[in-house]
Amino acid sequence: MKKALSVMMATAMAAAALTGCGGGSSSETQAPASNGGAAETKAAAAASGEKAEDVFWTVMACPASSALYPFWVSIGEGIPSVFPQYKITVSEGQGAVAITKAVRNGDADLGNSVSATDYESYNGIGNFEGQPSKDSRILFYYEVTxxxxxxxxxxxxxxxxxxxxxxxxxxxxxxxxxxxxxxxxxxxxxxxxxxxxxxxxxxxxxxxxxxxxxxxxxxxxxxxxxxxxxxxxxxxxxxxxxxxxxxxxxxxxxxxxxxxxxxxxxxxxxxxxxxxPQGCQTTTAVSQQDGYNVCKAVFEDAKEKWQAAYPVGAENDLVELTLASSIPLHAGTVQYLTEIGVDVPEELIPEEYVPVQ
Missing domain, CATH: 3.40.190.10 (Periplasmic binding protein-like II)
Known part of the structure; x- marks a missing residue:
């Protein structure tokens, strides 16, 4: 099969369409100094030993008839098992276009995404003709469909x-x-x-x-x-x-x-x-620290949970798939990938990303 090769080819082709800036190294133990909002609050709470403030999220999954649906159910359980401050409700969506509209409108915080719809939404073409969403971001990709x-x-x-x-x-x-x-x-x-x-x-x-x-x-x-x-x-x-x-x-x-x-x-x-590629979309409304926590849970600490629920994709290379994004990654994703030694292409780094020393 040509899954990996095709993804790499798609990355190269999509790169010319992207915009972004910045880059640098990051650390697991320190939140970005100027990330703002929830990130600063949580960093201060962690330093003082206080419990992180609860975050309530709606995660919109693909239709329940999809083979991908168990992945999202396990993600909804897995992230809070690592970071208990996240109170997640997983709801059934009606396809990537409808899910993307919900995320863009703030009716969902995270949602299943498809690279084709991600590209259209970000650039304001196709189903989103004349309505670009430059705040859209990709947290990760996890499967090729x-x-x-x-x-x-x-x-x-x-x-x-x-x-x-x-x-x-x-x-x-x-x-x-x-x-x-x-x-x-x-x-x-x-x-x-x-x-x-x-x-x-x-x-x-x-x-x-x-x-x-x-x-x-x-x-x-x-x-x-x-x-x-x-x-x-x-x-x-x-x-x-x-x-x-x-x-x-x-x-x-x-x-x-x-x-x-x-x-x-x-x-x-x-x-x-x-x-x-199928993945997880969000917007810049989700802080860098929250995005980092999601990636750390999905890529590491809750990995066994979703692999058990979604064995078809258990061996997929999430880093490779994520780097095939056709739009900028979330700032928290860049922080996580940089921390584990991945050289993130400049065109995938969003302007709001703040390197962590």
């Missing part, structure tokens, strides 16, 4: 252009799967007859043969795709090298993802598609 365009084996659909005129769900309403698929169809002028529905409703429509297929953006082994396959045997559209090259030229935040033959019953050929 592929755009799996699933069709019934007896549909006669083998390539993108075969979808034109067919009744097909582009992905759950408000999801990045939907946004990415529609962008691809616009690029190749191959839009099907769109059937708009949630992920669960599209699965029912597929099982009832109301549609020829649907799209799921998920890990290579995805329970939702397995559910589709169990109802009516599936095939997954295989993109050509030329199609992938054109897609990535137009949308540099997408990466190449390979799905080996036999991953799903009856899909006996390798599937080449595009996809995105």
């Amino acid at each position: 592929g755009e799996m365009m699933c069709v019934s084996k007896d549909s006669g659909v083998q390539k993108l252009t075969d979808l034109k005129g067919k009744k097909f769900c582009p992905g759950g309403t408000g999801t990045s799967a939907e946004s990415i698929f529609k962008s691809i169809c616009d690029l190749f002028d191959c839009a099907p007859e769109y059937f708009t529905a949630s992920q669960s409703d599209s699965a029912d429509a597929y099982a009832n043969r109301e549609i020829v297929g649907t799209v799921k953006l998920g890990p290579v082994v995805d329970s939702y795709v397995m559910q589709l396959d169990a109802s009516i045997p599936i095939d997954i559209i295989d993109l050509s090298e030329d199609e992938i090259a054109k897609i990535r030229e137009k949308y540099p935040y997408l990466i190449e993802v390979d799905i080996p033959a036999g991953t799903y019953d009856g899909v006996d050929h390798d599937v080449h598609t595009v996809g995105t």
Whole structure:
């Protein structure tokens, strides 16, 4: 599989689109002197032996039907197990676009993110045309997900252009799967007859043969795709090298993802598609110290907890994935990565980052 290589390539392509400044070393034991707000309060409390002030967060996860949902449940439990001051409520979101809107509006403090939506939101394009969010930040990425365009084996659909005129769900309403698929169809002028529905409703429509297929953006082994396959045997559209090259030229935040033959019953050929890193988004409203604490918990102290809940991604290199971000990282992420000896690219360092001596 080309997961790691593709991520590295995406990093290089996305770098030209980013802006940022600053850099320097940091330390685990000292908060930034001028970070302000909660960070200064907690640093003072720690120095005096006082209990850190409680922080109440809403973390918006992906839909409960997603294979990624257990990761977020474990994160909601794992962070407070290391830093008890965080009182976290994990709520179910309805896809990356809807989650991003909630984080941007302050209805959620942290949320599941997808690199495609992160890029659009930060730059004010696509679903966020004319509404850039330069305060958006990435805390970490933890998984690579592929755009799996699933069709019934007896549909006669083998390539993108075969979808034109067919009744097909582009992905759950408000999801990045939907946004990415529609962008691809616009690029190749191959839009099907769109059937708009949630992920669960599209699965029912597929099982009832109301549609020829649907799209799921998920890990290579995805329970939702397995559910589709169990109802009516599936095939997954295989993109050509030329199609992938054109897609990535137009949308540099997408990466190449390979799905080996036999991953799903009856899909006996390798599937080449595009996809995105999935991660945790927030804004500059979350302090550098809080962001640092989140990363320390996820990368180290609560790692075993989420690995047990999400074994599919247990061996993923979170540092490598995080450095593939297409927008600036959170200041706390930069502090943590710098502390463990990672050379963070200048274009990923936000202007508000304060080096810690």
